[in-house]
Amino acid sequence: MSGEQTNPVITEQHPDQFLIQKGKLKLSNPHIQPGQEDVLYHIALGNKSHNLQSLFQDIKFVCMGGSPNRMRQFADYLVSELHINLPSGMGLTNIACGSDRYVLYKVGPVLSVSHGMGVPSLSIIFHEIVKLLHHAGCSDVTFFRLGTSGGLGIEPGSLVITEEAVDGLLRPYMEMATLGRLVQYPSRLDPDLARELQKLALTDPECHCHSTYLSKTMCTLDFYEGQARLDGAFCDYQAEDKMTFLKKVHSSGVANIEMESLCFASYCHRAGIRGAVVCVTLLDRLEGDQITTPHNILEEWQQRPQKLVASYIKLCLNGKNFSSKSS
């Protein structure tokens, strides 16, 4: 059987309006009915095996990042920043420890979750976290992705807040094969939330990052050839082809390149969830491919998205929620 027989149909979905769900998080899936068993396989939780409502009903923020260690570190940081009093002799525990695919920590109203690397890995955990929040009866939840990326023409260590994610062909949507057809989902993120985060980064001394950009982010399915690197196991192009492409990407308004924003943005959009992607840049891709910066400096840079998002969450919890009057 060849691909020609499948006759793929492109379905475009480009609503102009960004619709945010108010109140309880509702699933866009009529097949999931109350009372029916739902096993969240990759995090080893379920609506019959666990009391998801009592465990998670108070969640207001979901923070995702690629690395399990970094999301543990973020959870520890939140314990201190949000002044959470852990019961004597208690520590944080990975709630998804029945599986080794992802880690999941709860710190007050915040979930800190790892998503692994790449769109498919993020897709799985996004589906399961949204179902978890639905079963728990959560409302008004905001999602963040805290990531690392390669920058384009900006100083390494800068923060980039994504306005819109584009794919490797610079298209502003995620294309997914569903039932043998290609379907496209727009990948715009909440513009108010992005601006609020930028304003906070530029004004709050705790964020320690005055190089903060609001821009497009390119999301690729591969770290090496997909991002025009010359240092993969395969490379069929020349250094000048790479530079021509990266400059074209840069001039189209893209400030950084990573591997998950397209799915995160399009799923937030589909679910009507307020979402933001905040990434630090680990190098300037117009200057090179390899990440050779010393470990301790990379560590400090990787804390920058964490500091910004933690500051934002603190403001919201203290009642200074920017969302009523956006800048």
Next chain:
Amino acid sequence: MSGEQTNPVITEQHPDQFLIQKGKLKLSNPHIQPGQEDVLYHIALGNKSHNLQSLFQDIKFVCMGGSPNRMRQFADYLVSELHINLPSGMGLTNIACGSDRYVLYKVGPVLSVSHGMGVPSLSIIFHEIVKLLHHAGCSDVTFFRLGTSGGLGIEPGSLVITEEAVDGLLRPYMEMATLGRLVQYPSRLDPDLARELQKLALTDPECHCHSTYLSKTMCTLDFYEGQARLDGAFCDYQAEDKMTFLKKVHSSGVANIEMESLCFASYCHRAGIRGAVVCVTLLDRLEGDQITTPHNILEEWQQRPQKLVASYIKLCLNGKNFSSKSS
């Protein structure tokens, strides 16, 4: 900027011949030169920081699987099966422990490596492992993916050895955006190796699996909608649309569905590496979507690809290498 401006060009590469490199593994990348520093960022190794030749020169088999715990378990199993004598007081250690993205264990001539979930995650580790083997001066290396999957019309717990991977549109190649163009790489696996594994599975009592199929495998970018499930956070189709699609996939010669074979197969093909994908099926997708089989049974099933691949490696190391006279 819209996608229309990028004007993607489809480049087809469908060589009829399956070319296996003899002798030392050579990179298809003229930019990586001897003596130049190469940081393998996601496994925290490098050709300057580590003596890769002394560490890895004897590697003949690379075994990859999604879950870090399962690849640790496989490494422990190989210690016993290959009668490796660990020095007194010593145990296996994760060689990639400087990063938390993947795990990497060495057991004699075998590397046991986790690849995470999905094509992009596998892509990164494949690039870095091929570069590692190149720097180490390895030759005649065979790659295996040991995975889990959803079956189509076959008993759960069956083994499927992939002849060819197809994408969500049933196309027998991986399509990747490189420098703003879509490039297609054929995803056929070594037919001799696949037949040798099937023969072994059907004759070796240690493999404990007489339900072993040689067939196409569908590889998707998403676990829920991409695999026509009704139990994701989103679902825009009906139960009958799902069944029509799955039956069409099944009738095209696909016996199982997973999320990595397309990249694994096409990269093996590009690199001239003998490679095989061996997956166990955890459910029959024509019967349902949720994985509700008890944990201990799933555990036993997940050992089946390990037992088959370990048996194959033992035969090769004992000089009974099927590859000279394939069945």
